[in-house]
Amino acid sequence: MSDSLLQIASPILPEQTRTRLNAVYARIPAVSCAGCDAPGSCCELTDAEYDDNFATMYPLYAVEYVHIVDYVRAHFDAKKQRALLDIVDERPRRCPFLTDEGGCSIHPARPLTCRTYGVLNHVSQVKATAASAHGEVPGQWVSAFLAIEQYSVCSKTKLKEGDKVDQHLQAMVSLQYERELIDMSNALNWLDVDRRAAFQQAAHKNRPTRWTWGGFNALAQKPMAWVTRAFANFWKASFLGE
Numbered sequence: 001m002s003d004s005l006l007q008i009a010s011p012i013l014p015e016q017t018r019t020r021l022n023a024v025y026a027r028i029p030a031v032s033c034a035g036c037d038a039p040g041s042c043c044e045l046t047d048a049e050y051d052d053n054f055a056t057m058y059p060l061y062a063v064e065y066v067h068i069v070d071y072v073r074a075h076f077d078a079k080k081q082r083a084l085l086d087i088v089d090e091r092p093r094r095c096p097f098l099t100d101e102g103g104c105s106i107h108p109a110r111p112l113t114c115r116t117y118g119v120l121n122h123v124s125q126v127k128a129t130a131a132s133a134h135g136e137v138p139g140q141w142v143s144a145f146l147a148i149e150q151y152s153v154c155s156k157t158k159l160k161e162g163d164k165v166d167q168h169l170q171a172m173v174s175l176q177y178e179r180e181l182i183d184m185s186n187a188l189n190w191l192d193v194d195r196r197a198a199f200q201q202a203a204h205k206n207r208p209t210r211w212t213w214g215g216f217n218a219l220a221q222k223p224m225a226w227v228t229r230a231f232a233n234f235w236k237a238s239f240l241g242e
C-alpha cells in the first residue's frame, strides 16, 4: 500500500490509455488566445462566479487527473510537485496551474473542460447546435450541453482549426468526449486497495469518475491515516464529487 501517488513509478497512466486520451483531445479544434487583453482571466473565478458555485477546471475525469499527475511529476521540481499535490481545496478561486503571466503551466496535459473552452465565440452557436440536435440525441444530453457550454464561450478567441468544428459540435452535444473519458476512467486501476475501500465506504460507489483536482488529491495524496479518519466527512461535504 502506498501513501501517495508520488511513490509509484512514473508514469502511472498506461501508455495505451494515454494514446487514447490524446486522440480524444486531438479532435477538439485549437484556438488562439494571442489577442486577449486579460490572459488567464478564464482560469480564475470572479466574485459573482464564486458566489454562483462555479469552479475552475471542473469537471476533471479520473483519467485526466492521473494524466496531469504524470505531467506534474515529469515537469516540476519536488517542492512544486508536493505543493500541487497537497492542494485539497475543491473549488479554489484561481486554478493552481495558472501562472503569474496568465499562462497554463500544464498546457499539454490540460483537461477536456479547458480545451473546449472558447472554441465557440457566441452563445447563439451553442443554442443553434442544441436546436439542431433535438430528436437526434437524448433530450437530457442536449440540456447538459446547453447548461455547460453557454458558459464556455469566449468572444476573444480565434479559431485555428475551423475544419474540425462541425464534428466537434456533434461530439459535444452527443457527449462523445465525456463518454470516452468516463469509459477510460472506469477501466483505470489507479487507487491502491485501501484508498479504494475508503472511497467505496464513503460514497457507496465503486470508484470516483469525475471530481476536482483538490478532491482527487484528498483521496489519492493525503496520508492513509487521514483518509481512514477524515475522508468520509470530506466526501460528505463535497458537492462536486460524482
Ligand code: SF4
Binding pocket: 032, 033, 035, 036, 037, 038, 039, 040, 041, 042, 043, 117, 118, 154, 155, 156, 157
Ligand atoms: S479563452 Fe478567452 S479569456 Fe481565456 S485567455 Fe483565451 S481569449 Fe482570454
Ligand code: SF4
Binding pocket: 042, 043, 056, 057, 095, 096, 097, 098, 099, 103, 104, 105, 106, 107, 110, 111, 114
Ligand atoms: S488547467 Fe490550465 S487552462 Fe485549465 S483552468 Fe488551469 S490554468 Fe487554465
